[in-house]
Amino acid sequence: MLISVGLMLILFSFANSKQGDMRVKNTDVTVTQSYDNYFIDQQDVIGLMTNSGEDVLDKESFKKIKFKKLEKQIKQNLFVEDVEVFRDVKGTLYAKVQQRKPIVRIARSFGYDFYLDAKGNIFPMSQKFTARVLIAEGPFMNKLLLKGFKKDKTYLPYLEFMKRIEKDEFLSAQIHQISIDELGRIKMYQQVGQQVIEFGYPDENLDKKFKKLQLFYERILPNKGWNAYTRVNLNFENQIICE
Template structure:
């Protein structure tokens, strides 16, 4: 019985090896033929699923060609360094990720994901700046203005200068929660951080100010803010109170 199985293996083995060799040869031939092709054109796709337009197709093409000094169209694909082009695109502050690859037909594709800000830091004596979900500081752009909550106050100015402490992390928690909560995001216009790190929230509609105190127990405080909008706001309206404190546990203080 063992001898029979041994014979079967010996008969099948060469066929499998032969098939692998043929497939490898075909793969090598196709790859060689593809890379012998020349770049016929460049196609750029910029992710704008969040309606952010900091990066355009034209600007990506300029980065890929280094404003015309790097020839791509007409060049053999085997001469084009795709990784180097990706790195050049990702140098742009508003590019989070870039993927560059060549198609079988000779088209050079670039897929770009934008670096999306979640808030804008406003500074009366210096240029404004954006901040993204990871806490990275981004410059403003003359091309596009993002509709995001504003961050103001003496302490917020330190964020642009690289200060990352407990206050910074607390503020980032607030901003991330607002970004992820579509309802609250639609209500909030501005977050103010005073020199001691205490937070105040200004709504889109109305003159009342929501006080959070120090950026601690953020989930609890924002849950109370949602409760206020669901159970008090519909009956009292946007201007019933000047001040609404969410700082203290198990209570909302309205004045």
């Protein structure tokens, strides 16, 4: 029994020694292209891992590779939401990258446009790819950007409003743009139909307003036609004002 235990310890030590001396044989990068977003690709990730080719990973000893440092380098790209770097016993170095998912494009009358995700993170436009998402513009959005979107609790109901549109299959296709005026009142513009929908504030009546909007699409438009009105107001209690 003592001999068997001793032999196992020797074999275990030998295996650990072999693992410690192992070098990188392959690099496997996976970028999750979820939601049909293509902001970053495998070559971009390799460039981040190697400091644009200055650092060599191929045949490098795993003893010298710091996984957390590589993850930090990859996260320098603002389109990266999460990343995991690890290895296997055969000598392959893996990097699994999750991209950010924008739900809104913030259009500005001055300066560059930005994307906004469901967590309230703001990140820049990409030269590689343009996401087809809801466009938000107006003085109120500019004000929130200047303050720092996540630092101002005022943004929370507006983010919830945008998330509701993004999650709804019909509304995400039908509502292509919103404008938010200086006071924070929302207007919605459609892909089909000439009506401007006055949603107002995303306040405690948010659910009621979305139910009225659903009623407008399911009951009123089929009876009156898509071109019957130019203005729809959802702000009044238990009423839908169509003009």
